[in-house]
Amino acid sequence: MRIIHCRRRSSLKIGIISFVSITILYFMYRIHVLLDDIRCVDEESRHLLDELCTAYTETTAAGNMCEHLCGNQELKYLKCIGNRKGKNTFLMEWNDETVIMKTWKGNRSEFQDLEPFAKTDEDIVLPLETFREMVKTSINVSLGLKINTGTEDILTKMWSLNFHNFIKYNHDKVQSPRLTAMRDIWSLVQQQEYVMLMMLQKSKHFPEIFGTCGHYYVLEYTPPGSELELRNPLKLSSKLAAWETRVKIAQGMLDLLQSFRSDFHQELHLCDAKGENFGLSHDLTAKAIDVDMAFFNKKLGEELLVTRSCSQHKDCHFFDCKGWCDLKTGNCTGERINNNLQVMCEKIFLSNLENLYHGLLRSPPFSVARKIKTALQECANPGNVKDPNIRFKASVKIHRKLRKILSSSLR
Numbered sequence: 001m002r003i004i005h006c007r008r009r010s011s012l013k014i015g016i017i018s019f020v021s022i023t024i025l026y027f028m029y030r031i032h033v034l035l036d037d038i039r040c041v042d043e044e045s046r047h048l049l050d051e052l053c054t055a056y057t058e059t060t061a062a063g064n065m066c067e068h069l070c071g072n073q074e075l076k077y078l079k080c081i082g083n084r085k086g087k088n089t090f091l092m093e094w095n096d097e098t099v100i101m102k103t104w105k106g107n108r109s110e111f112q113d114l115e116p117f118a119k120t121d122e123d124i125v126l127p128l129e130t131f132r133e134m135v136k137t138s139i140n141v142s143l144g145l146k147i148n149t150g151t152e153d154i155l156t157k158m159w160s161l162n163f164h165n166f167i168k169y170n171h172d173k174v175q176s177p178r179l180t181a182m183r184d185i186w187s188l189v190q191q192q193e194y195v196m197l198m199m200l201q202k203s204k205h206f207p208e209i210f211g212t213c214g215h216y217y218v219l220e221y222t223p224p225g226s227e228l229e230l231r232n233p234l235k236l237s238s239k240l241a242a243w244e245t246r247v248k249i250a251q252g253m254l255d256l257l258q259s260f261r262s263d264f265h266q267e268l269h270l271c272d273a274k275g276e277n278f279g280l281s282h283d284l285t286a287k288a289i290d291v292d293m294a295f296f297n298k299k300l301g302e303e304l305l306v307t308r309s310c311s312q313h314k315d316c317h318f319f320d321c322k323g324w325c326d327l328k329t330g331n332c333t334g335e336r337i338n339n340n341l342q343v344m345c346e347k348i349f350l351s352n353l354e355n356l357y358h359g360l361l362r363s364p365p366f367s368v369a370r371k372i373k374t375a376l377q378e379c380a381n382p383g384n385v386k387d388p389n390i391r392f393k394a395s396v397k398i399h400r401k402l403r404k405i406l407s408s409s410l411r
Helices: 002-037 042-057 066-071 128-143 163-169 177-188 192-199 233-237 243-262 297-304 340-349 366-380 396-408
Strands: 075-084 087-094 097-103 209-213 216-220 268-270 278-280 286-288 294-296
Touching (some): 042 087, 066 209, 128 177, 163 177, 192 209, 243 268, 243 286, 243 340, 268 297, 340 396
Antiparallel strands (some): 087 097, 097 216, 209 216, 268 294, 278 286
């Protein structure tokens, strides 16, 4: 009997030690991710903005936000909040509101220049129609589809100033107004996120862009809030938000997914659906605030999921967008087998290794706990597939079911 008790104690100790070890490793990993994200140096950030203002003063950069930043200084730097993979993101204050200022690359020289299409000392080397087609082609490649701007000129649509008025009325102020405008626009359309946001400004599920200065753009600040911002392990101990608040956030996220499925000419796929990539407005409207990994259906299928040979299904995955391998031919089919809703349920609504103890819909009221658990499990893993590399699409039916359960939980 003692031997049995000793073995049980030994097994319990091993289990506790293993759990503690895994937890410590998890926190170490999260702290590492956090440190990577906050390696912003204010001195370097201010220097980049000083260089931008120098370019504005020398009339080699323009935009509706330049005067606010460099002239009357109504646009004030607060701090750097991101410097990942070259993307610079600053927290700014403008008209007593907090806004975001960002660019894919800190220096404009890092973008592809207009040379050899145009020379700095010749303002008319590049014909306007040629440049307009260059911009359209760049946008088409970025989005993976042909754009239709109607009667609006694409150069004005993709900039914060009226292109034609700028080059017509600024010859006495700007040395080469056409070249300045072209270079600004050309650096902006090389930023996939900027292009995506500008083309989808009519949707309430994206932050509003207030304007540009040079290769930087200024947009609405919609932070994720503590319930979606999961990268900081210290927030795991924060007070659990009221169930009513979390339900409203979840309902807003479901609204966003429905919009991305049906409001555009093609479905918009989110291949990096972490909680911190979504923001919340004051009324808890959900917004996609990091769309570097968002793709319309055609581009995702033709360029990202079909370009590789494969021997197993996970070879065809593109982050959260899971592809499918034709095991007979050894080629990826280009089909996404899961969808945004499946990922949302698995990575944001439920607790898992990435958001340990922090699923948005954790700890529901007892009256709906079983219903929500069952629905979320069905949503996160349709068909209850054992292979973790295979996840199928969550149905429209489960989308409606979740809405119904969440609404009933508030009564």
